[in-house]
Amino acid sequence: MTIVIGSRNPAKLAAVKEVFLTDHVTTADAPSLVSDQPFSDEETRQGAINRAFNSLKAQTGEIGIGLEGGVMYVDNGLYLCNWGALVTRHNNVFTASGARVLLPGEIDDQLKKGIELGDVMDEYAKRQDVRKKEGAIGIFTNDHVSRKEMFVHVVSLLRGQWEYWEQQ
Numbered sequence: 001m002t003i004v005i006g007s008r009n010p011a012k013l014a015a016v017k018e019v020f021l022t023d024h025v026t027t028a029d030a031p032s033l034v035s036d037q038p039f040s041d042e043e044t045r046q047g048a049i050n051r052a053f054n055s056l057k058a059q060t061g062e063i064g065i066g067l068e069g070g071v072m073y074v075d076n077g078l079y080l081c082n083w084g085a086l087v088t089r090h091n092n093v094f095t096a097s098g099a100r101v102l103l104p105g106e107i108d109d110q111l112k113k114g115i116e117l118g119d120v121m122d123e124y125a126k127r128q129d130v131r132k133k134e135g136a137i138g139i140f141t142n143d144h145v146s147r148k149e150m151f152v153h154v155v156s157l158l159r160g161q162w163e164y165w166e167q168q
């Protein structure tokens, strides 16, 4: 079985390989068709769904997976939010979201200026490619949960739903 993932981000790729216990994962340039920095649950989820559909259009495979990172407000606090979508060749869609953590006000201020979280995090943490490694979630949880681990949970939720509804 070949899985197509709509991203070349290594944290996302590693999560899919770990959950599906396979190296038959190909990466595709799959547009999310939402903002580079989604700002709500709805927009982030839609980005994941679009990436999943577009990855199966770009390359042949049994399932397409889209993983999208975004942020959202709860009251006045800006939280990290992440969504995943799994699409089958019959166009059935399964979705799931990831853990949320609060981002500090100064990150919120930078994002309001239109800078992407990935770039803001490198500057804030004085590290490079945070988005491909521990992620903002790793920084703000003192490395207890990495971006890959967070996506492992999301992809497990996708795989489990797909098995429940289609593999029995």
Ligand SMILES: O=P(O)(O)OP(=O)(O)OP(=O)(O)OC[C@H]1O[C@@H](n2cnc3c(O)ncnc32)[C@H](O)[C@@H]1O
Pocket (backbone or CB within 6 Å): 006, 007, 008, 009, 012, 036, 037, 038, 067, 068, 069, 070, 080, 116, 117, 118, 119, 121, 130, 131, 132, 134, 135, 136, 137, 138, 147
């Ligand atoms: O190559 P793609 O798959 O697009 O990977 P990406 O790192 O850009 O990730 P997303 O598009 O899913 O996320 C949208 C933006 O939010 C950033 N982002 C989301 N979650 C993050 C995290 O945990 N740490 C750092 N940046 C994050 C990301 O770098 C982008 O600027």
Ligand SMILES: [Mg+2]
Pocket (backbone or CB within 6 Å): 036
């Ligand atoms: Mg991106």
